[in-house]
Amino acid sequence: MSQIKELTRLMKELEEQLVVCMRCGMCQSVCPLYEQTGREADVARGKLALLDGLMHEMFKDPQGVYERLNKCLLCGSCAANCPSGVSVLEIFMKARVILTEFMGLPPAKKLILRGMLAHPGVFDQMTEWGAKFQKIFTKPVNDTVGTSCARIMSPLIGDRHFKLLAEKPFHRIIPSLDTKPGKSGIRAAFYVGCLLDKIFPHIARDVVEVLRYHEVGIYMPEKQACCGIPAVSSGDMKTFGSLLRHNLELFAPDRFDYLLTACATCTSTIKEVWPVMADRMGEEGMRQVEKIAEKTMDINAFLVSVLGVRGDAEIADKAECITYHDPCHLKKSLGVTAEPRTLLRSNPKYRFKEMLASDWCCGMGGSFNLQYYDISSRIGQKKRDSIVATGCSAVATGCPACMLQISDMLSQPGDRIAVRHPVEIYAESLKTMVR
Amino acid sequence: MSHPPLSQTVVKEFQEILGKDNVFTEEADLACYAYDAAVVEPVMPALVVRPTESEKLGRCIKLCNDNGLPLTVRGAGTNLSGGTVPTSTKGVVILSNAMNRILEINEADMYAVVQPGVVTAKFAAAVEAKGLFYPPDPGSQAVSTLGGNVAENAGGLRGLKYGVTSDYVMGVNFFDVNGEIVKSGSKTVKCATGYNLSSLMIGSEGTLGVFNEITLKIIPAPAHRKAMMAVFDRMDKASETVAAIIANRIIPCTLEFMDNFTIRAVESFSKAGLPTDAAAMLLIEVDGYPAQVEEDAQKVEDICKKMGAASIRVAKDDAERDKVWAARRSALSALAKLKPTLVLEDATVPRSKIPEMVQAMQDIAKKYNITIGTFGHAGDGNLHPTILTDKRNKEEWHRVEKAIEDIFDKALSMGGTLSGEHGTGIAKSGFLHRETGKATIAWSRRIKSALDPNNILNPGKVIGG
Incomplete structure (x- = not known):
């Protein structure tokens, strides 16, 4: 019982943000998940009410709330359309952290996040082995889309059609860069991101070529780590913290004018998630996070609004x-x-x-x-x-x-x-x- | 507060009818059906069920009645008077959103038949795709259901010219407490048989029966429309303009009022280019045949000028028009952004009394030292005084409750009503006698007890008890 009290105490941190929701229900009209299921627990209003109910001890089922909270795309459609301006994503991520820390990270997630993702070297090594052996278990299915499927039934892959891991990840093609700007006078850091590095290295190469064409100086340190979104959305602050520290060491904000990524999720994580989830990084870390966030830009936006x-x-x-x-x-x-x-x-x-x-x-x-x-x-x-x-x-x-x-x-x-x-x-x- | 479990036998019976997927028993699901958009205490039901077809819906109702389980039907749960909040923790919530098919849109006879869970805006769009028009457009239309609209007699922005939901209901086919189908109304324009049960069901808030199918009237879409925005430097000038337009025998399809407080809230949210220094503004739209629209628009413009409007802007194109209406539609939620608790009232007065009502809202806000933003359907006398507060501040909340009573009394003293379009629910049931007198409530309760002897149909709503 005292444990529940402890949980409600932790959740009080969210109270000021939770009261903003007036339960108007307008999020129902934009939630892709609710459109499929029609269940109130799947839409933002329902999840916010669950957090509120847990905080006020209307019922005592943190496990049930945790499951429902995790059943969310974190697409932010609700937040973008919420006229009351509820910070839905921030609330959901913080609540995931509170509930995960209260109940413990599930073993499978622990293995993937703490055993692999948290250690960029291990993660790179494992995906490279994967790239070597994947063809034994897969076969190509659609050459226009460039997808493969499993040769034999696999519970993990199911009947998905997926992109294979690249034979050579981007960090093996171009390990690092540190070039001076030409006529653009701009120095940009290139944060590659896991998917571009491991599955779409040709896009990362195009980013480099485009930046070279515009004579933008590129700062691309080696051994970049994941932006941390898989960790933070699983409520795993330990892994998130270690990835963030790793990246902060690589990307000192005075080394570049802009930090660019070609991944929507990496960009929004660095720009929107880092600043609200980095409060455990100490004052100096927080200042650095804010500086980086300010300089972070999507590659499309950079090319059009900065380079014209x-x-x-x-x-x-x-x-x-x-x-x-x-x-x-x-x-x-x-x-x-x-x-x-x-x-x-x-x-x-x-x-x-x-x-x-x-x-x-x-x-x-x-x-x-x-x-x-x-x-x-x-x-x-x-x-x-x-x-x-x-x-x-x-x-x-x-x-x-x-x-x-x-x-x-x-x-x-x-x-x-x-x-x-x-x-x-x-x-x-x-x-x-x-x- | 632990939750009283429902007998496993009853739960099993629901599961047999609906399948396990459509019977919610876990607390974390039930808690999602304990509230709606009204400022009332949440109450968790004991069970939530989701029938997917009418026959199953009928069996669920009978099962509730046989076991004395109170039932509340819920569409999107956007109700503003607590109509979809259960009053008992032994209650069952019946979701209508899996019964969401448009069964027929009959262009030749200009009617449509829908299941109660159809979303209002989706229906309006389907009708519009055929060049026809379903006018009722409550603020929550993007998510609200037609069943809920009929049960609450929902209004909207077009009430002035086109009326409200009740003006479009041709018939309702509903279940009584025994799960038997009762038919009312017809697909014909005229129908003079039997009691007018449709009228009894409209606005009955789920206390007399459960809708199965609804027949709605649809009309030709207006050929032309014109929207304009009149800005005033004094609130009384704006409200007097509303009265003047009506007095000049012009019926715009929409005539909306916004005070300065609301204008600023909406503008900061929508960036629609509203004049944030204006004391008040009117948003006016006329529609119909092109020649008539142009003539009416000119007349309205002249009246606004004569009444002292500081400026008038006519929407150049549909895009500009849509922007203005989108801004107006966001008023409620934009206000909600400012304080944790928002109480939206909809006390309504005869339209000529709008200037007096607007003044009264200012006086009441001053008297109780609270914040009231006023906007709404001025053209039909239905203003939305919106109180912004924080319910956690008990002292202020007490003043808010007093202010609400004053608003009710003021509206009634002018020959008005407690609610123009949000319904009585639980939020206003305690005040209803002030409008109707005690005998009316006693008579209504006799109807209720005759039709629902076990008092299982959304008990406690409208007439209390």
């Missing part, structure tokens, strides 16, 4: 139709919507076409996809239908995690639609120009 890339290419005769999916962590967290579209319009080989509900979540949500693959797929199916309805032969999006989900959704029914990053499209246009 324009989307006014004259469309070529046989232009390919391309559409765009708004990653939640770009549009809803950071308000970046126009810039990636501008990049798509910068390449004469493409004709841009909007899809219906381009900002409806793709259903990925990181570990949500692992835990609730069935719901994740139903949400993804809706995205797939919107993409197919455009008749385009390619879809671009500014988030490698969305790229994985969309690839799976398109590959399963056999759609022949390529999944691209806007930076690839822009880089392609530069290569054509050079020729």
